[in-house]
Amino acid sequence: MKYLSCKIGGVTIGHGYPVAVQSMCNTDTLDIDASVAQCRALHAAGCEIIRLTTQGLRQVEALAQIKARLREEGIATPLVADIHFNADAALAAAKVAEKVRINPGNFSKDFEVAKAKFAELTRVCRETGCAIRIGLNHGSLGERITSAYGNTPLGMARAAMEWLQMAVKLDFTNITVSLKSSNTKVMADAYRLLYKLMAEELGMVFPMHVGVTEAGAGDTGRIKSVVGIGTLLREGIGDTIRVSLTEDPVNEVPVAQALRSLASSAAPDPSCTSFSIDAADHYDFIIQASFMAGPALLDGRIDDFTMHATVAGRELTKDEIDAFKDDLMQSCRRRFTKPEYIACPGCGRTLYDIQSLLKKIMEATKQFAGVKIAVMGCIVNGPGEMADADYGYVGEGGGKVTLYKGGEPVLRGIPQEEGVEKLVSLINGTL
Numbered sequence: 001m002k003y004l005s006c007k008i009g010g011v012t013i014g015h016g017y018p019v020a021v022q023s024m025c026n027t028d029t030l031d032i033d034a035s036v037a038q039c040r041a042l043h044a045a046g047c048e049i050i051r052l053t054t055q056g057l058r059q060v061e062a063l064a065q066i067k068a069r070l071r072e073e074g075i076a077t078p079l080v081a082d083i084h085f086n087a088d089a090a091l092a093a094a095k096v097a098e099k100v101r102i103n104p105g106n107f108s109k110d111f112e113v114a115k116a117k118f119a120e121l122t123r124v125c126r127e128t129g130c131a132i133r134i135g136l137n138h139g140s141l142g143e144r145i146t147s148a149y150g151n152t153p154l155g156m157a158r159a160a161m162e163w164l165q166m167a168v169k170l171d172f173t174n175i176t177v178s179l180k181s182s183n184t185k186v187m188a189d190a191y192r193l194l195y196k197l198m199a200e201e202l203g204m205v206f207p208m209h210v211g212v213t214e215a216g217a218g219d220t221g222r223i224k225s226v227v228g229i230g231t232l233l234r235e236g237i238g239d240t241i242r243v244s245l246t247e248d249p250v251n252e253v254p255v256a257q258a259l260r261s262l263a264s265s266a267a268p269d270p271s272c273t274s275f276s277i278d279a280a281d282h283y284d285f286i287i288q289a290s291f292m293a294g295p296a297l298l299d300g301r302i303d304d305f306t307m308h309a310t311v312a313g314r315e316l317t318k319d320e321i322d323a324f325k326d327d328l329m330q331s332c333r334r335r336f337t338k339p340e341y342i343a344c345p346g347c348g349r350t351l352y353d354i355q356s357l358l359k360k361i362m363e364a365t366k367q368f369a370g371v372k373i374a375v376m377g378c379i380v381n382g383p384g385e386m387a388d389a390d391y392g393y394v395g396e397g398g399g400k401v402t403l404y405k406g407g408e409p410v411l412r413g414i415p416q417e418e419g420v421e422k423l424v425s426l427i428n429g430t431l
């Protein structure tokens with residue numbers, strides 16, 4: 001078996017290299033000062049790779065300025081241009097960034113055109129030393145794949161394999177690959193399947209960027225991320241990780257660092273059902289407890305567990321442990337007692353204050369147990385990426401939002417001030 005590595009500026013990831021922690025700015029990339037300040041803060045927090053929204057050529061120019069400013073300050077953290085759709089922006093960014101993140105299937109609806117653009121990008125990347133991340137998300141697979149495999153983990157893995165096979169033929173392997181979903185089970189299964197397919201059909205394993213997308217915020221955002229990423233890290237899958245939170249991106253870094261450190265320590269017995277945790281603070285408890293019990297719950301090896309925990313020396317009550325357990329069970333797709341929130345972390349494309357809106361929506365909809373509610377920052381990627389949400393609240397720009405039901409837009413152009421109330425009425429069936 002050949003284990004490939006991926007060189008992203010001064011950071012190399014892959015088999016035998018440390019797992020790299022990464023995050024993504026949620027600033028408008030055209031706002032150079034704000035973006036530099038956020039990169040600086042991420043760097044100070046220990047973030048080793050930083051991604052910025054780079055949807056067009058203007059953002060590529062801004063990225064060049066951001067990079068120059070950071071390098072002047074002695075900050076050498078590799079920068080990743082987050083592209084998604086625009087092949088011209090990807091080609092230009094490959095001359096600026098240390099890595100470009102693309103979903104090559106989005107380059108064109110015509111597969112042959114998308115293939116040609118991908119080949120051109122690999123040529124430029126070979127010249128400039130830029131790495132490529134092939135980033136496919138659950139819910140953004142093209143019709144060609146979904147008609148053959150469904151919108152499934154296998155579909156995600158097969159879609160990634162097509163591009164990896166092409167890359168191997170093109171003799172370009174400075175690549176990392178990701179298959180994210182907000183559903184921890186789907187995401188873990190997709191990465192496992194891809195690992196197996198790479199080993200069996202390519203005879204080589206590309207480094208993997210692992211994360212749970214649209215995990216949300218607070219306790220549940222952390223629990224979902226720890227369950228999904230932690231399960232894979234324990235199995236040796238994952239070379240760079242991103243904990244995706246609808247919060248200040250700086251908050252993502254300590255969670256990822258804690259996960260990396262837990263994964264490098266001895267794993268508990270997989271069928272263990274009794275845990276004892278001594279945590280420094282609340283989030284330390286959330287992370288440790290999710291890492292201990294989450295993987296076995298996710299894979300159905302255990303159905304329940306008991307836990308004794310202290311936080312900063314105080315013993316947690318049974319009610320506190322039970323409240324955590326409810327969140328963990330739901331994050332592991334085992335028992336649904338609350339609404340399920342699928343919230344994007346926000347990025348340079350975000351069209352409203354998603355962090356405060358998510359809090360408002362969670363408060364207004366907490367009675368809808370079992371209902372999947374997506375809160376997405378932009379109309380370009382949001383609808384595709386909210387996958388199987390029952391309802392969606394998506395920013396349109398200009399102070400307007402669109403509400404979705406069953407994946408279809410049902411109310412467009414609603415003033416943002418009326419959005420939460422209308423969402424509740426839509427879920428209630430009183431609209």
Ligand code: SF4
Nearest residue numbers: 344347350377378382
């Ligand atoms: S849905 Fe849009 S705003 Fe949210 S993270 Fe994805 S691209 Fe950014």
